[in-house]
Amino acid sequence: MPLETPARIVSELTSRGYNADREAVTLLAGADDPRAALDVAVERAPDDALKLSADHVERVLTERSADGDTSVSTGSESGNNPQVKARPPTETEGMSVEGTNDEGVGDGGVGDERDEDSEGVGEDVIDVSRPDESVRDPNFDARSLDVSGDITGESTGTGEYEDFVSVFRDRFERLSKQLRSRVNARPTSAVQAMPGGGETAIVGMISDIRSTASGHWLIELEDTSGTYPCLVMKDREFADLVDELLFDEVIAVEGTLSDDNGDGDGILFVDSLYFPDVPRTYKPSTADRHVQAALISDVHVGSQEFMADAWSRFADWLYTEEAERVEYLLVAGDMVEGVGVYPDQDEELDIVDIYDQYEQFSEYLKEVPGDLEIIMIPGNHDAVRLAEPQPGFDEELRDIMSVHDARISGNPSTVTVEGVDVLMYHGVSLDEVIAELPDEKANYDEPHKAMYQLLKKRHVAPQFGGKTRLAPEEKDYLVMDDVPDVFHTGHVHKLGWGKYHNVLAVNSGCWQEQTAFQKSVNIDPDAGFAPILDLDTLDMTVRQFS
Missing domain, CATH: 3.60.21.50 (Purple Acid Phosphatase; chain A, domain 2)
Structure with a gap:
């Protein structure tokens, strides 16, 4: 198998049970005969080594070159950097959400967040020679994941009814906490007992969404104490938010109770609607x-x-x-x-x-x-x-x-x-x-x-x-x-x-x-x-x- 690319060198090393630093791979790729260089580097690796270091590869190649084996020379004697001839990838700094880039890729980008431009890398040669150690070596001590x-x-779920109750209750409790810091919400059971005409707020999970004959929106909100109907009038400036609602998500609403609320047939006329959301x-x-x-x-x-x-x-x-x-x-x-x-x-x-x-x-x-x-x-x-x-x-x-x-x-x-x-x-x-x-x-x-x-x-x-x-x-x-x-x-x-x-x-x-x-x-x-x-x-x- 020819070893003309760093990726193939890594694959070959892995098949032999070794890994290697990036610099070590670059040195092997730059040798006159990468396979011979790899064979020698593996042959002379310490018994307990699992990864070939750049220092090890460089030392081995230098020793072999001194012995007269030019097949493993890095080519550095002439002062030329090893290079890989390849077509570099296209680099795209941003793609418009309105059109396509030069490669014909469809809408996908950042809209107002980025300018509409596509920038390519012009060189035909990518220099992969070993750079200065202070730049090239990854700072492994700084890594954290x-x-x-x-x-x-x-x-732990078994698919039983109780499992579904547990997961939805947990969802409601955690998302409602994010909303209760923004509205003074009351349980639906308490809202049902309030006198008509008052103002209140509810945090609930959406159990139903339907339109009325007049084109308004009726949203059923459910919490751990019951359900309550909430009406979003079609002429309210936030009415288009109803288009974003999905069943089972948790929202908060503020509004005014209908006059007949105390009779058990009340409804909340919504004045504001809130999502848990990301703070601006x-x-x-x-x-x-x-x-x-x-x-x-x-x-x-x-x-x-x-x-x-x-x-x-x-x-x-x-x-x-x-x-x-x-x-x-x-x-x-x-x-x-x-x-x-x-x-x-x-x-x-x-x-x-x-x-x-x-x-x-x-x-x-x-x-x-x-x-x-x-x-x-x-x-x-x-x-x-x-x-x-x-x-x-x-x-x-x-x-x-x-x-x-x-x-x-x-x-x-x-x-x-x-x-x-x-x-x-x-x-x-x-x-x-x-x-x-x-x-x-x-x-x-x-x-x-x-x-x-x-x-x-x-x-x-x-x-x-x-x-x-x-x-x-x-x-x-x-x-x-x-x-x-x-x-x-x-x-x-x-x-x-x-x-x-x-x-x-x-x-x-x-x-x-x-x-x-x-x-x-x-x-x-x-x-x-x-x-x-x-x-x-x-x-x-x-x-x-x-």
Whole structure:
């Protein structure tokens, strides 16, 4: 196997039981004969070594060169830097939500948050020579990655009625706390006993929404003491907010009671409506140093349409000097295509066995640098339960995907990366939000807008009984107790990002070209993109490898 790229060198080292520093890989790639250089470096590795250091490789190559073996020379004698001839990826600083960029990618961007421009990298040569140690070496001591909200190993639900009562009660109590600081709410049982004409507020879970014959909106709100009807008049300036409501989400309303309230037939005429929401004054946390994370999802290895070449270009780019600050890789689900996920899927599979799909995904994961911190959550195509929250993979699959000591968590999970809270959620509920809300509020071409709705509701999958399967647990793992700094999803195979009350929402596209099934349901994917997040500023650049 030729070893002309750093990714292939890493793959070969992994197959022999070794990992290597980025600088070590660069030195091996720059040798006149990379395979011979690799053989020598492995042969002379200390017995207890699991990772080849740059110093070790440089020493071995120097010794062999002194012995007259020019096949392992780094080529540095002439003073030329080793270079890789390649077409660099397109770098997109922002994409308009109104049109397309030069690559024909559909709407997906930040709207008013970013200028409408697309910027390419002009050079035909990427210099991957070893830079100064003080710049190139990652500061491993500064790295930190913690996970919270992981259901893995904590699932207790049995599907009994009591489990559903517990999870909805927990949801109500936690979200109502966020709202009670803003309204002086009373239980519905107390409101029913109040005299007519008075003002009050209710915090409740939406059990019903319907329009009246006059075009007004009647919302049934339920709390732990009962239900109460609330009327939103069509001419109120906030009436369009009703279009954003979903069953089972928790809201607060303030208003005036009808005159007949004391008779038991009362109604609340709504004057104000509140979501749990993200405070407009929210200030996100940032890292203390310049470090980056690559946010990707929906790799779909095993599909005939998996973009292996684009993935390899992405992996190769991670070894370049441009990517020297990328120290984290966050994968938001659907590592493989799965089996039996949609009708006639077997006709579109390149690998028909689910375990073979994960074995192949692991091989592709070997191509990325071994010093990346990798965390993955499952999606609806992965071999875990479909109901959310989804536990992480079982031990057999974890063993298969143990490359580079990748960490696996449940869906959703909050990953704190050097002080930055990244809420990772695969995103199945985005289908529900897009289907239920008006197009200007949520659509597939601008997936970040649907994500804004979930942030506003402070819940990643508020509606029960629809497209999203929900598993009852002792507590609701899908509630956003704390505001994330970054909200990262996938699932819909569309690229889009923007900021909602200073929270960066990113849907990272996919690595699968359009399948026959996607074509039949009018899904045109944004494939082969990698959003690169600056953790110290929360600025983002999107690189295209397709």
